[in-house]
Amino acid sequence: MGLTIGVDIGGTKIAAGVVDEAGAIIETHTVATPSTPGGIVDAICSAVAGAGEGHRIEAVGIGAAGYVDDKRATVLFAPNIDWRHEPLKDKVEQRVGLPVVVENDANAAAWGEFRFGAGQGHEDVIVITLGTGLGGGIIIGNKLRRGRFGVAAEFGHIRVVPDGLLCGCGSQGCWEQYASGRALVRYARQRAAAAPEAAAVLLGLGDGTPEGIEGRHVSEAARQGDPVAVDSFRELARWAGAGLADLASLFDPSAFIIGGGVSDEGELVLEPIRKSFRRWLIGAQWRPHAQVVAARLGNRAGLVGAADLARQG
Amino acid sequence: MGLTIGVDIGGTKIAAGVVDEAGAIIETHTVATPSTPGGIVDAICSAVAGAGEGHRIEAVGIGAAGYVDDKRATVLFAPNIDWRHEPLKDKVEQRVGLPVVVENDANAAAWGEFRFGAGQGHEDVIVITLGTGLGGGIIIGNKLRRGRFGVAAEFGHIRVVPDGLLCGCGSQGCWEQYASGRALVRYARQRAAAAPEAAAVLLGLGDGTPEGIEGRHVSEAARQGDPVAVDSFRELARWAGAGLADLASLFDPSAFIIGGGVSDEGELVLEPIRKSFRRWLIGAQWRPHAQVVAARLGNRAGLVGAADLARQG
């Protein structure tokens, strides 16, 4: 009783998981991600059917990258899939015969962390996901805040540098160009190109060229103390922390939860983020400070969060 | 019946107004603003007594510049008055014998606009006050959002230029250094110094020097079409609109309400703000756009909003 299914649409696979009321994943079913928009709908339904077999499922929650409308029914725009005003809720409901809730994937992950992860015990939290890009979700007063039209919490695209780096969104100077896994790699490559001798460890982990540096090399090299890798994490942390200070001015949450692949490095990246956060926090001596803590659910957050949102209807 | 009092603490005078359930001000009592922190408490009580005489008052709401705690009782820090952890609610309640609610003045004004001004009919609005500085308030789901510790909605101090202008808050590059009445005057002075011949009208309204230019001169000159004054408003609007686009990415409200002295110029400043907002809005073609509208209550918003918040307890 009380089981729902959460769906996570990834670039290579689509995972559906049966989740109980405590946020535990009972069973998972995974299918490869098709290349066509219609194929993806089929695959979602197939994954849901596979996972739900033998369980009594009450509802389905789907986390999708992109803009989801205020009714949590239609994907207005998905950057990676060719979905434009896609009535995903209706299509899947007809096929699986269960109530469906569609949610932005970063919102779903934020909700997962709030309910079952690092956000427990808080009422007002901001979750920031430092993955390839930068996303997140807003919980105020124990509720996920989606905005009037469903497209709030697009943290990655606030402008932190006027006339700054071009972003895939068409704008310039977006936060995710400076605080994300992609930014981390850029920092490392630029620094390694300027000072190859100092980046010996880092370069050695890849093919020896700055262009060959990948995110996992920067993480590994930083763990080994490579100065260029450490400095690259610091640069990312500088931007991340300064942005959190802005969000504290706006939202004044009791906690910031940092998730995503970059946060896998734990204190290596969290501590410099905290330092930068304190450096830029306005009125720091006159206010209680939000905690800056690591997410706990890893990449399960989105699936678990989507399932829980479906439960709540 | 159903009357409450709102108090507005200004630099030169303290106004208390009796406000009915429809947001109408029935009666106002004003006293000069004393120079000592204790004197101000006295003056608030005196203004409340004066206004309330002959009315049956249920509660008092006080709008104060500064950080107000999560209980809406204590002023943690007031930039202009020497209040630090000042238990204003308790002090005034003891003296006036009525329930008191303390609120940040920009929050109070935002609430006033939401309830009785340009925000009516909306559930999610951001109010931005372009006065000498830049302040505002957040309404989400018909509720004022104050943050976990009471200090949310400090819009003026998000960083829009890394390594930018020094701000009175101790930080650099704060939005209010680029979008506020003070910024407007700086733009006009810089431009008039660089091109005095083009700023003839503007300079003629003051004492003839760039330093002699005041905000009212820029407004008057802009109305007369002075190119330097018009360009100064455009510069302010560029920064204001770009900031609204960031807030749309975060909050996705249905409306932005622009108040404060700068907004008195109406479409002269609103239209370029809208233009800049659209220019920088992310995903503009895939989402409904928030309206950008003028506030309606003028400088009554704070008093009316504080009174209404007191009613709601």
Next chain:
Amino acid sequence: MGLTIGVDIGGTKIAAGVVDEAGAIIETHTVATPSTPGGIVDAICSAVAGAGEGHRIEAVGIGAAGYVDDKRATVLFAPNIDWRHEPLKDKVEQRVGLPVVVENDANAAAWGEFRFGAGQGHEDVIVITLGTGLGGGIIIGNKLRRGRFGVAAEFGHIRVVPDGLLCGCGSQGCWEQYASGRALVRYARQRAAAAPEAAAVLLGLGDGTPEGIEGRHVSEAARQGDPVAVDSFRELARWAGAGLADLASLFDPSAFIIGGGVSDEGELVLEPIRKSFRRWLIGAQWRPHAQVVAARLGNRAGLVGAADLARQG
């Protein structure tokens, strides 16, 4: 007598011209640009032979995009051709039997303008070429200043925005990302995407989409008064003029000569550049101001300048 040959290496053709002491081009010979580095050397020699036939030539000057060493002999690095430490002078001298001088193409064009164009009568001028990118040359005390190692005057790559746009050079925030033909097109596309209705003329000149906008469309639309095109030129001019103000602080020349395709628009672009220059010029009231004037030789400047530098040896 007194004839030299100047060579201009373009992306599609290589032009050699016989130039007299007054800077007049007597005869030109053009060959298509081969795709291999070695082929280009052959083509240069062939063009020189073709142009020189029947003339008594004293020397050859070659303008090449890239870093040319302090001896004006070796191309250290050419961004568009695969030349790395290419001993161009020696190779061509051996083949054509004449003294050869190699010079950076923007330096050569600057020298051409100084000797026979808008720089006549000046002793200290900075030439800025606003083409696809931004280049230029420095004349101080009637001499071309190449730096100690030959690579001075790389104007396009001074950093005008920290953490700004990525540049082909590997750095960020380079001036040419904000003031160049490529920047102009970016400005126009961004503005047309944000406000398609205001860009009707501009969009109509291309294929109707922002991405279809080319530089010539922006120029044509600006001439027709299209507000988005005019605004794009203004944005370019803002950055160009602010950069000139920096160069005035450093070099204090008597004139800035603006060449390149963007400058073909004449006062449409020069006047806003001057306005921005005055706006940002430091100590403007205490110093004589450099003139900001259009180049006169068009795309002949490089060839004529290279020929003249060859004459001077």
Next chain:
Amino acid sequence: MGLTIGVDIGGTKIAAGVVDEAGAIIETHTVATPSTPGGIVDAICSAVAGAGEGHRIEAVGIGAAGYVDDKRATVLFAPNIDWRHEPLKDKVEQRVGLPVVVENDANAAAWGEFRFGAGQGHEDVIVITLGTGLGGGIIIGNKLRRGRFGVAAEFGHIRVVPDGLLCGCGSQGCWEQYASGRALVRYARQRAAAAPEAAAVLLGLGDGTPEGIEGRHVSEAARQGDPVAVDSFRELARWAGAGLADLASLFDPSAFIIGGGVSDEGELVLEPIRKSFRRWLIGAQWRPHAQVVAARLGNRAGLVGAADLARQG
């Protein structure tokens, strides 16, 4: 034989020194700096007379802060003294009966370093003086380059941050706001305010408050390894080095000589400057790199340089 006098006008004293052809100071005479413009002229003459007594002096060179015209005769504008179009050369020549050359003080110091200090053996050097502000001088082809109107080499006022910090010159984002002794103190104060516990050593050297931190405290604390002080020097070095990279793109000198009080810290500041310089140097792998070295003459550079310029006439 071959003796000239150099004059250094400081905020508290005016020093005149007799200098021989090898740059050695034979004798010095110092007077207190008067508070009136006219008094300063008197004091200069008095100092010259005092120093020159008993020597056969050929000429006098005066280094003055401010704009000096192309004839090296008139101070167009002095920021600290109320001189506007002050004919200093004529006034002093009439009084002391010797040929007088007036030069910008930073230019004079640059020349001193070039002739007798760290610039010996070079033909093309840029001298950067990191004092309270940021100044410097340009030597190209063994000659001091003053610009067409005498006001070149105002390095401190190139714009490195658009919309950046206000500068005393009236502009914004000037380099000296980010790379100078004053900037160093600002960095230290901001960091100490944000992280007082980390700045214990630094705060202990002053009065315990961020505002009480002076430049000498930052230097002393950095020598003791205080992390906040070290980080403040690094921030300064980041900006200094990035600016040098820009100057390398423009001037391509064989050496940058770093003088001024900040450079007294030697490798503590020079090494991070070099690191930042390499980080931002364009085309680093294809060009010889300029050296970045410490000045050698300390605060004698200006006096010695002025004397030598006077010798050269």
